Amino acid sequence: MTETATGLQEKKSDKELYSYQQGAINKIFEKFDTAADNYHLLYQLPTGGGKTVIFSEMVRQYLKNHKRKVLVLTHRVELCNQTSTMLTNFGVPNKVVNSKANLDDQDQYICFVAMVETLNNRLNDGKLDISDIGLVIIDEAHYNSFTKLFKFFENAFVLGVTATPLSSSKELPMKDNYDDLITGESIQSLIENEFLARAEVFQYDMGLTSLEVGSNGDYTVKSSEDLYTSPAMLDKTLQAYLKHSKGKKALIFNNGINTSIQIYYTFKAAGLPVMHLDNTATKKQRKQILKWFKETPDAILSSVSILTTGFDEPTIDTIILNRATKSLTLYYQMIGRGSRILNNKSSFKVIDLGNNYHRFGPWGADLDWQMIFKSPNFYMERLQNDEDIESNFRHEMPEEIRVQFEKSEEVYFDIKEVYIDATYKGESSKVVLERSIEQHGKICIENSEDVYDALGLAKLLDEDIDYRIQSYAKCISRSTFNFLKWLKDDYKLKLNSYLRQNFDEVFEEINGFPPED
Structure with a gap:
């Protein structure tokens, strides 16, 4: 590679940027050219969209047109090394500031790549001169560990890049550390364009x-x-x-x-x-x-x-x-x-x-990243909790068990719906399990030749009974371990009793003739 007057070198790769990547760079530089020196900008682009390519080309263009230096921050060793390699491929000589780095030659570099903790230690020790840093790029900017370094860069333009502009901490929303968000291509668009x-x-x-x-x-x-x-x-x-x-x-x-x-x-x-x-x-x-x-x-x-x-x-x-x-x-x-x-x-x-x-x-999905960035708590509070999610589940019998009940068109029983109906009619909640046992009994008899076959099939319903008991317990707001165990044991006893007492009658009703002796 040949070196230019700015210290930059010719790119190792002549790969052209995609139009959406170049468009992102243009938008970011437009903001850079009009904003204050200490402006903090966030850029969002999905994983796989080429964030590292975009900010590497940004670094190259920035250093070509400005006389100040660049610092790129990452949170992991692997990302640090990958970023350094990508910058080199874009013709940007850079120095990795790790725990073993010799900083005696730092004056010879116009671009540095560092991990958060290492940089924090070097800055607190006064071993790295950052007085001439004009652009700071933060990869995976949603990590809160970067915020402690902002105090060192009060006169630099900060660009954070992330696939998801949402902090994991309610106490540290990204809008408190960044002035604005630019969103890139959506996942759906990147899929459609291959x-x-x-x-x-x-x-x-x-x-x-x-x-x-x-x-x-x-x-x-x-x-x-x-x-x-x-x-x-x-x-x-x-x-x-x-x-x-x-x-x-x-x-x-x-x-x-x-x-x-x-x-x-x-x-x-x-x-x-x-x-x-x-x-x-x-x-x-x-x-x-x-x-x-x-x-x-x-x-x-x-x-x-x-x-x-x-x-x-x-x-x-x-x-x-x-x-x-x-x-x-x-x-x-x-x-x-x-x-x-x-x-x-x-x-x-x-x-x-x-x-x-x-x-x-x-x-x-078509997420509104601007809304999430500006009102993260509003977004998080709208997410369903586990109880609400599970209340909408429809339990499906495993395939290997379902084949044992192949003569039954429907094996599902909606405990919640039956409970609501019974409550509306003023009936006792006990009728819910009675009707469930009756339905379980019917599908066992439907697929049996005699009562012993039916009792054998009932033993396969353990998971199905578990689900129904859990659903019933939620309806009546009682879910202690001992209560659930008692309910399940009692359910099984009553199901077996139902099969023994009603097999002949239900079998004849289903088939139109009595079972053979």
């Missing part, structure tokens, strides 16, 4: 009321692990993969290291090619695992948050959300890992095991 792949979502209705919310506003690791490491849940995750993505490359997101490890053992026991990765892995281990993941066509990687940013692997076919989150940003980041296009890949699968689709809506 810049991103389309998500095909498989949503599982999950019971999440046992989850607890921590001080950070999201579900705690402990309560998540209690739920997601249960044998039933581990099997559900495995079966969901086998049903929708068997033989396909999948990335699994978990909330908790133990959950991820248990997923690893579950998939491994099923004979599937799987690895586990979390933040305790060494750089060498991480590199080896990611190399294996890239090169193995049907690889399954179980992870814990570590791959939500700074990780691009276009060969991913399936994203499994084996966790629930209250963070819109995390929801978009996780799904975005599968959205990179590659050759003939125009779509990817998302298996949602955390009611996240119900909570936030489809990935790529």
Whole structure:
């Protein structure tokens, strides 16, 4: 590369920017040219839209036309190195300010790339001269850790870039740190123009009321692990993969290291090619695992948050959300890992095991980012809580059990609807379970030759009975463990009793003739 008079070099790559990327740069520079020196601007663009490309070209143009320096901030080592490489490719010599960096030659550079904590330490130690910084770019700007550095850049134009301009903290809304927001292309537009792949979502209705919310506003690791490491849940995750993505490359997101490890053992026991990765892995281990993941066509990687940013692997076919989150940003980041296009890949699968689709809506929905930026609490307060989400679920009998009741046209029974109807008529709430038992009894008899067959089928209804008991308990506002256990045991006894007492009569009513002796 040849060096110019400004210290910039010729770009290694002659790749042209897309029209929407150049349009974003023009809008940002228009604001830059008219705003005060200390203006804070936020730019939103979906994951995969090329934020790093956009701000790298911005840095190049800024340094070409201004005599002040640039600082780019990231929150992770991987992003720091990737950003440095991209800037170099755009002809911008830059110095990475990490814990081992020798700053004796800092006068020779017009662009610096640094992580938050490292920079904060260097600035507090007075080891980095930032007096001539005119432009500060903050990658993944929704992270609150950046705000403590703003005091050092009172005379610089600050540009924050993010896919989701929503802070995870109610106490630190982004509108308090940024003066304005410019929104980029929508996910839907990027999909239609073949810049991103389309998500095909498989949503599982999950019971999440046992989850607890921590001080950070999201579900705690402990309560998540209690739920997601249960044998039933581990099997559900495995079966969901086998049903929708068997033989396909999948990335699994978990909330908790133990959950991820248990997923690893579950998939491994099923004979599937799987690895586990979390933040305790060494750089060498991480590199080896990611190399294996890239090169193995049907690889399954179980992870814990570590791959939500700074990780691009276009060969991913399936994203499994084996966790629930209250963070819109995390929801978009996780799904975005599968959205990179590659050759003939125009779509990817998302298996949602955390009611996240119900909570936030489809990935790529037409969100009003300006409203979210200006009124984040209004947006968050409108999100449904778990109880409201689950109240709208319609329990579906598992396919392997449903085939045992193939003679029945309908096996569903709406506890809530029957309860409302009974209450309206002034009846006792007990009639709800009586009618449920009668309906369960009918479908057992419909699919049996004798009472013993019917009693055998009743044993398959355990999950269905669980759901009905839970729904009934919510209707009458009683949900202690002992009460639910008593209700379920009593229900089963009464169902068996109903079958023994009414089998002949119901069988004849259904079939038009009595059962054979």
